Amino acid sequence: MNIQSATFTTxxxxxxxxxxxxxxxxxxxxxxxxxxxxxxxxLANQRKNIAEVSKRPGRTQLINFFQMxxxxxxxxxxxxxxxxxxxxxxxxxxxxxxxxxLNRESLACVFCLIDSRxxxxxxxxxxxxxxxxxxxxxxxxxxxxxxMKPGAVQRHMDAFLEEMSEWCTGLPxxxxxxxxxxxxxxxxxxxxxxxxTSIQ
Numbered sequence: 001m002n003i004q005s006a007t008f009t010t011x012x013x014x015x016x017x018x019x020x021x022x023x024x025x026x027x028x029x030x031x032x033x034x035x036x037x038x039x040x041x042x043l044a045n046q047r048k049n050i051a052e053v054s055k056r057p058g059r060t061q062l063i064n065f066f067q068m069x070x071x072x073x074x075x076x077x078x079x080x081x082x083x084x085x086x087x088x089x090x091x092x093x094x095x096x097x098x099x100x101x102l103n104r105e106s107l108a109c110v111f112c113l114i115d116s117r118x119x120x121x122x123x124x125x126x127x128x129x130x131x132x133x134x135x136x137x138x139x140x141x142x143x144x145x146x147x148m149k150p151g152a153v154q155r156h157m158d159a160f161l162e163e164m165s166e167w168c169t170g171l172p173x174x175x176x177x178x179x180x181x182x183x184x185x186x187x188x189x190x191x192x193x194x195x196x197t198s199i200q
Contacts, residue, residue, distance in 0.1 A: 001192065001193035003044055003068060003069060003189070004069055005068070005070060006050055006067075006069075007067045008050065008066055009065040009066060009073070011063065011065070012062060012063045014096050015099045015100050015103055018063065018100065018104065019073075021104065021106030022106070023106065024071075024072045024106060024199050025065075025072070025104065025107050026072065026074055026108055026192055026195075027076075027109075028040060028074065028075065028076055028077060028110075028111045028113060029078075029080070029097070029111070029112060030112060030115075030141075031080050031115075031121070031124060032079040033079075034079065034143055034144075035113065035115070035144050035179055036143075037076070038179035038180075039141070039177060040066075040074060041179065042182060043074070044066070061078055062078070063077055063096070063100055073106070077100070077101075078097055080094070080097075080127060101131075102136070107136075108137070108195050108196075109137045109138060109192075110136055110138040112124075112127065112128055112139070113142075114141065114143065114160060115143055115144055116142035116144055116145050117144055117147050117148050117156070118156065119159055120156075128168075129168075138172055139173045140174045141174075141177055141184070142156070142157055143177050143178070144179075145176045145178045145181075145183055145184070146183065147178075153176065161174070175187055175188055
């Protein structure tokens with residue numbers, strides 16, 4: 001799949017303010033500082049301003065919609081695990097993101113981003129288990145693979161999947177990515193292309 005157009009559509013603060021569900025949607029989510037905005041920009045052919053990149057974790061605080069090739073929506077969800085957000089505000093974020101994930105009829109798949117530089121983090125494991133228990137289709141995307149040697153990345157991936165295997169009989173599909181080197185970009189776009197084609 002070639003990205004010929006990537007256009008910001010709107011931001012939403014609740015399920016009711018999301019745009020009409022006219023296109024298949026692929027939502028990207030992960031804990032703060034996982035490299036979500038950088039990966040989104042890489043998928044959109046390095047359009048620098050399509051998703052804001054910030055050194056301050058938790059910058060995305062709304063659901064942001066981007067129309068890709070006028071055929072599908074890339075959805076940028078607020079990250080979980082904000083470092084500098086009050087308890088009440090975090091609860092509100094979790095509520096409307098959960099509402100979107102559970103009830104958005106056009107949601108085709110969730111791309112759950114995991115920082116490949118780290119051993120399994122409990123917050124990531126808990127979120128993937130929630131997705132599974134909720135029946136929400138998802139894949140795992142291990143980010144920042146260029147920051148570590150391939151062997152270390154593979155060990156961290158294997159450890160994460162081993163943890164998941166304790167409560168997940170069918171492990172999800174996994175991708176390894178780097179926004180800097182474009183590693184995994186083609187694989188992600190091909191996966192989305194196949195999904196969009198099957199829906200249409």
